[in-house]
Amino acid sequence: MSSPVGADPAVVGPYLASVLGDQRWREVSVELIAAGMSNLTYVVTPAGGAPEDAVILRRPPTGAVLATAHDMAREHRVISALGPTAVPVPRTLHLCTDTGVLGAPFYVMERVFGLHVVDRIPAGYADEPAERRAIGEGLVDVLADLHAVDPDAVGLGDFGRPEGFMARQVRRWTQQWEATRDRDRPGLDALAARLAQTVPATQRTGIVHGDFRLDNCLLDPDRPGGVRAVLDWEMSTLGDPLADLGMLHVYWPETGEGSVAGQSTVTALEGFPTRAEVAARYAERSGIDLTDLNWYVGFAYFKFAAIVAGIVARSAAGAMAGKDTAGYADRIDPCVERGRAALDHGVL
Numbered sequence: 113m114s115s116p117v118g119a120d121p122a123v124v125g126p127y128l129a130s131v132l133g134d135q136r137w138r139e140v141s142v143e144l145i146a147a148g149m150s151n152l153t154y155v156v157t158p159a160g161g162a163p164e165d166a167v168i169l170r171r172p173p174t175g176a177v178l179a180t181a182h183d184m185a186r187e188h189r190v191i192s193a194l195g196p197t198a199v200p201v202p203r204t205l206h207l208c209t210d211t212g213v214l215g216a217p218f219y220v221m222e223r224v225f226g227l228h229v230v231d232r233i234p235a236g237y238a239d240e241p242a243e244r245r246a247i248g249e250g251l252v253d254v255l256a257d258l259h260a261v262d263p264d265a266v267g268l269g270d271f272g273r274p275e276g277f278m279a280r281q282v283r284r285w286t287q288q289w290e291a292t293r294d295r296d297r298p299g300l301d302a303l304a305a306r307l308a309q310t311v312p313a314t315q316r317t318g319i320v321h322g323d324f325r326l327d328n329c330l331l332d333p334d335r336p337g338g339v340r341a342v343l344d345w346e347m348s349t350l351g352d353p354l355a356d357l358g359m360l361h362v363y364w365p366e367t368g369e370g371s372v373a374g375q376s377t378v379t380a381l382e383g384f385p386t387r388a389e390v391a392a393r394y395a396e397r398s399g400i401d402l403t404d405l406n407w408y409v410g411f412a413y414f415k416f417a418a419i420v421a422g423i424v425a426r427s428a429a430g431a432m433a434g435k436d437t438a439g440y441a442d443r444i445d446p447c448v449e450r451g452r453a454a455l456d457h458g459v460l
Contacts, residue, residue, distance in 0.1 A: 116144040118174045119154045119214060127213055128156065128167075128220065131206050136161070142169075151187075151346050155223065164225070167205060171218035173426060184217035185209060186271075187345045190319070191221065193266040198257045200341050226330025226340030231376055238336040241383025246337030248385040249393060251326060254339045255360065256397035259318040259353035272350030274317035281355065282308045282411065285418040292418075292425035294441055299448040303414050306455065312404035314352045322347025324356045325363035327376055357394055358408030361387050361459060362416050362450075372446040374420075374439075387459065409459045413451030417444045 115121060121142045128137035139159035144152065152173060157166040170184065188207040195201060202221040209217045227237065238244050263269050273280075286304040321328075323344055332338030364387050365371055365380045378384075385393065395402050424440050 116142050116154060118152050118171055118216075119144070119156075119169055119218075123214060124156055124169065125158075127208070128206075131208070132220075151184075151344070156220070164223070166223045168202065168221050168223050169218055170221070171214060172216045174215070183346070184219050186348070188219040188221075190268065190271065190345050190348045193268050194258075194261065194319075197261050197266060199254065199261065200339050201345075202341050202343075224330050224341040225333075227333045228327065228330055229376075229378055230327045231378070233378060233381070237333070238383075243336035244381055244383030245385060247326075247331065248379065248383075248390065250331075250337040250339055251324075251329065251360075252385075252390055252393045253397060254329070254342060255321075255324055255356055256394055258321060258324075258342070259316070259356070259398055259400075261319055263317075263319055263350055268319060268350065271319070271348075274314070274350045274352070277314060277317075277320075277349075277351035278355065278411070279308070279311045281351070281415070282311065285415045289418040289421055292422045294421060294424050294428075294444075297444065297448070299445065299452070300414070300417055303410070303417075303448055303451050303455075306452075307407070307411050307414055310407060310455075312407050315400055316353060316398075317350060318353045320349055320351040320353060321345065321356050322349065322359075324360055325376075326378060352408075353398070353400065354402075354405065354408045355411070357391065357402075358405065358410075358412035359415065360390065361405075361409045362412045362447075364390060372443075372450060374443050406454050406458045410451045410454040413447045413454065417447035417451070420444050420447070 119142045121140050124142055125138050125140040128140065129135050136158045141157050141159070143155045145155060152171050154169040155166050156169050157163070170187065172184065185207060188204055191201045192204045195203060202224045205220045205222060207219040211217060227234070233244070238247055263271060282304065286308070289300060289304065321342065324342070328344045329342050330340040332340050363375050365375060365377045366386050367380050367382065369380055371377050391402055391405060420440055420443050427440070
């Protein structure tokens with residue numbers, strides 16, 4: 113029986129059997145999903161069980177992390193709260209805050225079967241441009257639905273501190289960069305300083321995903337444009353919804369463009385909406401003014417650079433559980449240049 117780092121089947125099985133009240137979980141197989149560079153995600157299947165019997169376990173990386181990062185209780189809380197809303201999320205099953213079990217808090221949720229598109233769309237799915245446009249528009253609509261949720265109405269009124277959110281975000285990711293600095297990068301320092309001096313006023317407060325993009329969603333395998341589940345809520349909070357739209361622009365290469373920082377280029381396929389069309393549909397659905405979107409895109413590239421720097425640092429410390437991070441350091445400077453260009457020249 114395999115024993116992936118961070119989730120020993122001999123521990124996970126009996127624990128699940130106890131908390132779920134079902135002895136079929138006493139013996140399990142555990143598979144580390146090779147996706148994502150932050151929290152670790154495992155498929156847990158009871159002995160003799162079928163794929164549809166499996167559940168998903170999420171836990172932080174096995175190395176040291178920032179105190180506010182990778183908070184399992186927060187991730188579990190936001191997914192549970194969004195369950196009754198229009199936002200598609202998995203059903204949560206259990207939260208464990210006892211670090212004596214796996215060495216860190218973790219939670220368990222249902223396994224949602226959907227299409228996980230990372231680098232390519234599989235043959236036979238969304239072959240037509242109109243279907244690919246539907247995928248893009250579906251993602252935008254889900255994001256607008258998320259930002260339309262009233263945090264108080266779903267019990268998330270205290271999920272964050274929306275006042276001064278973007279200014280704090282600039283400070284937070286500047287501190288993250290400084291804590292994980294791999295070498296001197298004056299361009300990144302200059303971008304951080306410029307963003308801090310030009311923070312726009314927030315128009316609306318809402319639930320912010322923090323890393324909303326195509327490969328953090330599971331698509332409906334039977335209906336291009338449908339989204340079965342939004343995943344990876346580890347950076348979610350209350351704040352400025354345009355932070356999500358800015359980050360979505362970073363992850364949205366257009367036709368004829370390559371990937372400057374390792375992002376998927378699926379959205380460059382014929383049929384996908386352009387970034388301008390994404391912004392227009394979001395504005396129509398949300399009613400939010402996008403005059404300051406350039407700043408949010410500039411911030412998103414800065415944040416992406418800081419995240420990559422953190423991945424590089426954790427990899428160097430041996431805390432990435434077998435993830436391939438070769439070449440990640442080379443992605444930082446292109447992000448800085450794109451962020452500066454967004455502020456200088458605009459994005460729409």
